[in-house]
Structures are given as C-alpha cells and as structure tokens.
Amino acid sequence: MNNLSNHRTSFYFYFNLFILILAIGGFVINALVHPDTLPPASALVYIHGVIMFLWYILIVVQSNLVRSRKISLHKKLGKSSLLLALGIVITGIWMSMAHYSRPDGFLFSTINMFILINFIILYSLALINRHQSEFHKRYMTFASLAAVFPALARIILGLNLNEYLSVPLWILLVLVMGVFDLKSQKKIHPATIIGSALIFLGIALILVLMENAAWKEFLDRLMS
Template structure:
C-alpha cells in the first residue's frame, strides 16, 4: 500500500523574500550605523574618542544591538520563521524598554552638563530626547498591543523608530556634509520621507490608511512643525530647567 502523498512529500522550503519592512529597517540602520560610525565607532577604533561616562558606551551597545535585533526579526519573517520571530518577543520588549530609558537618561545628563556650562536649558537635543521618550514609548506599546495583527504591529514598530532616529540622522548629515550639529531641515526631510513611504506602502497594499498609521506619521510631522517654535521658547526653557534641576550624575 502506498503511503498518503501528504505523509511522504517533503515540506518545501520557503524562499526568502525581503519585505518592505526589512528594507525600511535597513534604511534606518544605515543612518544609525552611518551617523554613529563617523562620530563614535571610527574615533573609538583610532583611539581618538574623548573620555566619556560609562553610560555613553552602554547606550551605544544597547542601541546598536537593538538595530541588529530589528533587522534579524524582519529577516526571520521574510524567511517564514514566524515562530522563531515570536520567540524573541519577550526579549524585544525588554530591549526596547532599555533603549528608551537609557536614551532619555543620556540626553538628560548631557543637557544638564551643558546647562552647568552656561548653555540654555531648553536645547534642540532635549526637545528631541523628550519627544523620543514619549513617541517611542507610545508607539512601541501600540505595537506590542497589536502583535495579533501583524501588519499593524510591523508598521507601529517602524513608526516607533522615527522619534529615536534623530541622533543617528543628525550625525550622518552633519559629518557627511559638514552641516551644523543638528541640521533641522535635513533631519525632518529624512524622517518625513520615511513616514510617507510607510503610508504609501499601506495605501497601495490595502487601499486605505489606518488610524494607527495616521497617528504615527502625525506624531513625527507635528514634532517637526513645532521644533523651532518650542525650542528656546521661554516656557520650554522653564520646563527644561525644572526637569534638569532633578538630574545629577557624578
């Protein structure tokens, strides 16, 4: 007697298909590794990086490994390894939480040191750091909440990354083209282009744009519109002084 065909036929291996989400993650990683490569990795390799608090190196390690995790997770989905992708879920939540906590700590410490040297409290960096903390936390939570809806989950992970990309994007444009330390126009042109790409991909695939995506894109657009209005304004300077007044790092 012949065995049933479904019992004897080998399972066909799925061909790896790089998705839009993988390409977007690689684009984000390009700015992170490119920007920090020129300002951190290369100087470190040459022994030219100035002495820095341990939290600087801890932040670098956590953020670089986070980008590698995002790339790996997107690649696993493209290879059909969804179960393995999900097995990293708890680690991803813990790693993402560490990203935003360490990032905010570093920004507060750096801004407090600048304030102690006589600079204004409400800097561009602090504005971006606070927006990153709130924006990433909110959209990361929405991504976790929608793990049972893969398309929403993946889009919210991409949108969650946009508020935390400015340090890498700023360093890329400033070091590659000799622009000012925080080139506001190239920064938001980059972030808004990424947000637009996510919206266009969703619209082409589904014929509509979800409220989640509108929220994610709206966050980064509003952040850019308000940037120059808020930074160095008296209310923001007062708020920044209160926040930094609670920061102490020895």
C-alpha cells in the same frame, strides 16, 4: 496573493535594514568628521549606544524571520524587545539629565523628550496589537523611525550640510510608509496614519518649543 504577501514582508525587512544602515552610518560619519561634537565618553554613552544598536539589529532580524515565515521563533525572540525598549527609555532619560549642562543640552533634551514619548507610545501600540500583524509591524517600524533622528542629524552634520536638513530627511523616511501603503493596498493603513501623525506632531512641537523661553525655564528646573 502569495507574491503580494512576500513583497510586503520583504519591504519591511529592507526598509528596516536601511534604517539600521542610517543609524550606524550617522554615528560613524560624525565620529570621523566631527569627533569634537560627540558626548563625553562614559559608560552611559556606551550602554545607550549598544542598546540602540541591538534594537535596530533586532528589528531587522525580526523582519527577516517574518519574511522567512519563521513565526514561532519571531514570537520567542520578540520578548527580548521588552528589555531593549526599557533600556532605551531609561538610558535616554539618563542621557538628557547627564548632558543637560552642555551648550546643546537644552536642544538635545527637548528633542530627546519627544523622541522617547513617541517611542513609548508606538512600542506600546505594537505590543497591544502583537496579534494583528499589519498593525504590529507598522508600529514597530514607526518606533524605530521615531528614534532614528539623532543618527540622521549626525549624517547631516558629518556631511557639513545645514543641520535643519535632518528634519526633512526624517519626514521623508516617515512618508515612505504611506507611499508603500498606497502602492501595496491602495490606501493608507490606520497604523501608518497614527504613526506618521505622532512623529509629525513631535517634530512640530520640537520646532516650536526650542525657541520658547517658558519651555526652557521648565526644563532648567526639571533638570536641576
């Protein structure tokens, strides 16, 4: 039983570490290969980037603390996630408004809106279930997965591949959670079902609304 528990906690550490590497790698690759596609340098861009970086670092550290069974420190450090989550939401909304006038502003804002909605829902579920570890760790991981899409898109762009390949890559990362559940406990955990459903629904809505004239008119008015 202890070996199985260690295996499960190790999975979350290594999976979140992999997400951190993707998040960093995506922006580094794109900055080196396509610097012209980067948002104009500003304090907002730097602040948002730093907050996102700290979020992914925190999730890795927290996963490692659980793996090392340092639960008391994990709980104390976890309080800092409130500030980071708030910072992600505020700067994320601000980024959408500040960059809406760019040629890709409509697409960026549409994607960003559903990323933020899912992030808020999943992080809130993680807080509500903070005393139920099996739910909590899954919802925190899904909150990270909900926000990782911009980095995945930059990886694809940096590799000069079809930009739409970032969507199946995102889906693949989400499916990893379900596969892990099936392998470790022979069934998919309810939190995994909810987290996956929210992200898949967000992807579907983004794909539909990015071609919808009424949605564009709504965003134009909202951002004006």
